[in-house]
Amino acid sequence: MTTTIRPTKKKGLHRRDFFRVSALAGGGMLIATYIPELEGKLSGLSGRARADFMPNAFIKITPEGVITIVSKNPEIGQGIKTHLPMIIADELDVDWKDVHIEQADFNPEAYGSQGAGGSTATPINWTPLRQAGAVGRAMMITAAAQTWSVPEPECTTGHGAVMHASSNRRMTYGQLANKAATLTGPAANTVKLKDPKDYHIIGTRVPGVDNHKIVTGQPLFGIDFTMPGMLCAVIEKCAVFGGKVVSANLDEIKREPGVKHAFVIEPGPVARDGLLSSVAILADTWWQANSARKKLKVQWDEGPMVTHSSAGYEAKSVELSQQPAQRNLRKDGDFEAALAGASNKVEAAYFYPFLSHAPLEPQNTTALFKDGKVELWSATQQPNGGRGLVTRTLGIENSDVTIHIMRAGGGFGRRLTNDYMVEAAAIAKMVPGTPVKLIWTREDDIQHDFYRPAGWHYFSGGVDAAGKVVAWRDHFVSFGEGNGFSNSASIGATEFPARFIRNYMLDASVMPSDVPMGAMRAPGSNGIAFAVQGYIDELAHAAGKDPVQFRRDLLSQWQADPPAPAAEGGRGGRGGGRGGGPQFDAARMRGVLDLAAEKANWGKTTLPQGTGMGVAFHFSHRGHFAEVVQATVTKAGTVTVDKVWMAGDIGSQIVNLSHAENQAQGGVIEGVSHALGQEITIDKGRVVQTNFNNYPLLRMRQSFPVETHFLKTDNDPTGLGEPMLPPVIPALCNAIHAATGKRVRTLPLSKNDLKWG
Amino acid sequence: MAVTFNLNGKSTTVDVAADTPLLWILRDTLNYKGTKFGCGVGQCGACTVHVNGAAIRSCQRLASTLDGVDVKTVEGLSTDGTHALQQAWEELDVPQCGYCQAGQLMSAAALLERNANPTDRDIDNAMNGNICRCATYIRIRAGIKRAAEIKRGTVTPSNPGGRPEDTSDGSPRRLLEPSR
Ligand code: FES
């Protein structure tokens, strides 16, 4: 394992925090942290009751010694319900086996931000949550020192107790809880944090806190929630995006077995993820509702999207590529002149399709509308957005909405949009007092997603006689209108290799579409990396250079100052991402590139014909990742991934080694799954694919070993939900080229003829 | 129609429409929520249970065919998580979101019933019908091998809730080096 310590400490999302300690009813101590985004509110609240303060995390210690840590963020499989409490527990200096974890309901007034997206949980919470734990520990020391009348520096902690060695005394946190609750805590930014070498939980392998429930089949997920008197609902929307109900055979449907209600839902006021014109059917059981749905006959007004198709988008893209770009996003040097002088020129058009998230748990929410208020049980990545959508659609206030955050059977960005939540709320409003659980079918999920946008990159560029890249132009064709990109369909002006090539142009043209689009794991990056790192490989080939060495040279040949952040349409948290943090750093990228190459034994292995290695790297969500893929292609063109070596730099500390490895391997395999055969196509304004038979996810037989290596650098820890995914796709395509001489410029691979020999 | 079958060893009678899939009988009629709905068309394996000892997709098995059969769900693997696969799953921290895992466990349990020492190829064949969207395949494979060891008594399971293992170099110890 290589460990590189780099001298420059990059300050990330450090925040100054405020702590409050109060006595728990019945004894004990409660610590709440206050995060700076609330500072303004806090000062504005001076003189008001403490109860108005807004904590973002809680530690609860009872005199019986029960230590409870509330986990505030939605658990979607990223391991956060284990990860965030680990950080607190370590600094608090308690044993993990003694900690109870509770999932928080949505309550931003109490907990601050509660979301799962953008790989932000670690950078946002790393410092405040360590401080939260450390404040608790410091107060336990004060309580013990006062009890024993000894100086605080003589006291130590461990295993949830304070010790005074010279007098051989020991009190547990439980025994000290009442005393500690009477103390005033130190300011968070003055409290001493542990030296990382003293961590006993952070940096170890901790299994997920819900694992036992999962393997014994206990109810846990949103879809498992149930309550007495509950009805089950299905919803039918127009297959054509934006289509509206004209009429439906509701009377007939209401006579179906078990059906209690059937009605038309009018579209809501919110454009993007708001309520759509649709028909809801409510029955005693979900199967009854779904059986009745099969008899549903709706006359739709399909609307203008019916003329849209993937083929049409492709034709429009070709047309746009042949015209002057609608706008320039970046221009360094003189591209045309440099290209004219290049000794080898390469032109290439890259395409990646729409993708659906397809988390394995279909969308669902249970809702109860009563006395003008709604209570929701929902697996959502963004409860705050869900609440806003529900209040605007139902015409109620924030205080009228209660959201219980349920464990989600996968997120991947799908549950950042809360369309299913507002549907459940709107249905429940039609039957006040009756709880309703809405469950989508898989077909609903695949046909009504917010898709990873398709994208086209028309590259031209060249290398000089020495094999150096002298000219690069990317005409990016995407979706949007005017100067705006559709959601997650943008590209940034600092996207690599910007700043590393003197004569560089990034242009963009967009076409309009009402296909819903949204963030999918490593949004933007999950397509852009395929195109950029594939084209870099083409240039390496043109230069006659080894792909790893060519990338090393590219990282060191020239580096412009980072410009002021350019306008980026849409969301995505790419590049430095929301909230600042590290930018693309050539030295860090070089570090992971070298590590991946070393682990893969790059250039030192003799591979049989039809087997090849490919490399790629990408920076996203503050993480630097390089990956090497070894793939074998049969003469008939069937691709097998033999192995992947991943090297990542997400800073100085991995919080949970077990889940980091699991996430990293899963993200890499997911990337390969995208590449192999996943594609959403649009025809007549609707999605062609329906279920896993025609939207194939990678299966056990196609799985492969993934070696995960993390390079520790002296940078603040950052997130791991996303950045491992993008590089594996181009690394695979580059491996296929090495194996067969065939260049993959279009995804998925199933659309390529890879026969050779 | 009324149907009577054995559910995890208990005689159980339900009155449902003849075309009701076992999946929805379990989840909605009997409130056994361990068995999951993922696709409804026999493609994902999230709904896998045992019928007369064989791993089947409960979304495809209708009420009309259930009279007198033995059904085992994840809740019936053990009452307390002591089945070798459950132990291995906790020990190796297999789940990510966890949604597919009941189905994975049931397919794996049927495999281990007939094959005490499955090879990678055996695992590929037995598990290919179970999608893991989070792609925990590497750990599922390792978990099956680990459970086979536990079942054969060649090793004792470690305590997953015990003190976490210390590592110093920041490099996650690979749980396994799967071979193909
Ligand atoms: S729900 Fe039965 S196989 Fe997917």
Ligand code: FES
């Ligand atoms: S763990 Fe999420 S689907 Fe398998």
